Amino acid sequence: MAHIDEKPSENILELDNITKYFGGIHALQGVSLNIKRGAIIGLIGPNGAGKTTLFNVISGFIPPDKGIITFNQKVLNKLHPHERSILGIGRTFQLPKIFSNMSVIENVIIGLLQNSNDFSACKEQAKELLKEVELDSFSEFSPKDLPIASKKKLEICRALATAPKLLLLDEAISGLTPKETLEMVDLIGTLSGRGLTIFIIEHVMKFIMNVSQWVIVLNHGEKIAEGTPEDISINETVIEAYLGRKE
Numbered sequence: 723m724a725h726i727d728e729k730p731s732e733n734i735l736e737l738d739n740i741t742k743y744f745g746g747i748h749a750l751q752g753v754s755l756n757i758k759r760g761a762i763i764g765l766i767g768p769n770g771a772g773k774t775t776l777f778n779v780i781s782g783f784i785p786p787d788k789g790i791i792t793f794n795q796k797v798l799n800k801l802h803p804h805e806r807s808i809l810g811i812g813r814t815f816q817l818p819k820i821f822s823n824m825s826v827i828e829n830v831i832i833g834l835l836q837n838s839n840d841f842s843a844c845k846e847q848a849k850e851l852l853k854e855v856e857l858d859s860f861s862e863f864s865p866k867d868l869p870i871a872s873k874k875k876l877e878i879c880r881a882l883a884t885a886p887k888l889l890l891l892d893e894a895i896s897g898l899t900p901k902e903t904l905e906m907v908d909l910i911g912t913l914s915g916r917g918l919t920i921f922i923i924e925h926v927m928k929f930i931m932n933v934s935q936w937v938i939v940l941n942h943g944e945k946i947a948e949g950t951p952e953d954i955s956i957n958e959t960v961i962e963a964y965l966g967r968k969e
């Protein structure tokens with residue numbers, strides 16, 4: 723158990739030998755990795771590589787069959803998703819999970835009420851958060867009426883409302899136009915500049931290579947490489963996993 727006066731570890735998240743089977747499918751096979759505090763890390767891999775399963779294991783939606791998840795020097799394995807959220811793990815989903823029967827601002831207030839029971843203070847904070855992601859003019863809208871880029875920003879805003887230290891972004895730019903993608907890059911840069919650690923799944927290679935400082939590659943549930951974007955872009959094993967082996 724870490725003492726309060728202990729220097730925080732350089733790693734905010736450590737995964738040790740994470741394994742997950744779905745019946746006969748090896749979704750994750752002995753994945754070990756460290757996420758450095760304050761970094762932006764990209765997670766890539768072909769369809770079905772195990773990326774979303776890894777996020778589900780980290781955030782507590784799926785228990786691993788084997789392996790240890792350590793966040794801020796605390797083992798998370800037995801904790802529920804909401805307990806991990808309170809400890810500082812926020813996430814978004816491939817398909818935004820927004821309450822469509824509530825207004826945009828109410829969606830954010832719900833997240834804030836996790837750490838406070840002062841509704842009016844939460845409402846003020848929600849306004850500030852919506853301003854940060856440039857959704858303040860949509861506060862009273864129904865999320866159903868928002869375009870996909872704004873839905874994605876609202877999901878990030880909802881995650882920010884829980885005051886995360888680590889933010890897991892699952893496909894943050896899928897479906898966005900080039901201009902919206904650039905706005906997302908800016909937003910991620912701003913959040914990172916404030917010290918948030920960001921772990922991000924994305925298929926668009928150019929985006930992940932631009933935005934990440936370190937890239938981790940999964941294939942068939944195994945970590946096949948990790949390194950700087952420059953190293954990963956010329957890594958033979960990674961190129962083969964994406965493009966197929968030349969016979």
Ligand code: ATP
Pocket residue numbers: 744747748749767768769770771772773774775776
């Ligand atoms: P994509 O890029 O297509 O989203 P991914 O890398 O995120 O893929 P996962 O969604 O983690 O991959 O899936 C890894 C493997 O586990 C796949 O074979 C998938 O079909 C399987 N899988 C994932 N979730 C479940 C589940 N709840 N039940 C059964 N099989 C699952």
